[in-house]
Amino acid sequence: MKGRNPAILLLAGTFALPALADDNDREMRNLAIKSGCFICHAVDAGAKGPEGLNPVGPPWTAVAARYKYDKDAQKNLTDAVMGGTSPYNRHWKDQASGIAMPPNGVAISETDAKRLVAWILGLAK
Ligand code: HEC
Structure with missing residues (x-):
């Protein structure tokens, strides 16, 4: 047979997707490090902060689980990240x-905050 073997193309396609997901995962974790999010948050529940204390903010897998069926979550959480949250609510x-979470607008652009929130919401099992 001349040309590319379709089976090889199929295989390449199957492996390309997880590779892309891995790249995005790494990029989003780096963005969170760079933006200071991990000073207060962990990705997984049960992770400890400095000195073995509970992290200041909620674990992101818990955030993903809570807002899994909330269609406004992408917008509301981006607003919370940019503008901070209220200690009264x-x-x-x-x-x-x-x-409360302080405003992160000084540390991250809204575009990046949106991408990070989309990634966080995607952590739901
Ligand atoms: C100084 C500590 C601190 C930093 C830095 C921080 N957070 Fe938070 N974050 C918190 C706290 C505390 C809460 C819980 C607020 C509450 O109980 O309403 C929170 C809540 C959240 C929530 C859930 C909001 C909600 O309404 O349920 C998301 C999403 C979030 N943070 C993402 C981020 C991202 C993304 C960054 C980095 C750009 C970040 N946080 C940086 C402390 C922080």
Whole structure:
């Protein structure tokens, strides 16, 4: 047979997707490091912060699980990341030791915040 073997193309296609997902995963984790999110957050529940204390903010897998069926989550969470949250309306009273998230607009652009929130929401099992 001349030309490319379709089976090889099929295989290449199957492996390309997880590779892309891995790249995005790495990129989003780096973005979170660069933007200071991991000073207060961990990706997985049960992770400990400095000195073995509970992280200041909620674990992102818990965030993903809570807002899984909330169609406004992408927008609301981007607003929360950019503008901060209110200590008088705590969403994570039982799962975060911090009482509010400060605005992150100085550390991250809205475009990047949107991408990060989309990635966080995608952590839902
Ligand atoms: C100084 C600590 C701190 C930093 C830095 C921080 N967060 Fe938070 N974050 C918190 C706290 C505390 C909460 C819980 C607020 C609450 O209970 O309402 C929170 C909540 C959240 C939530 C859930 C909001 C909601 O309404 O349920 C998301 C999403 C989030 N943070 C993403 C981020 C991202 C992305 C970054 C980095 C750009 C970041 N956080 C940086 C402390 C922080």
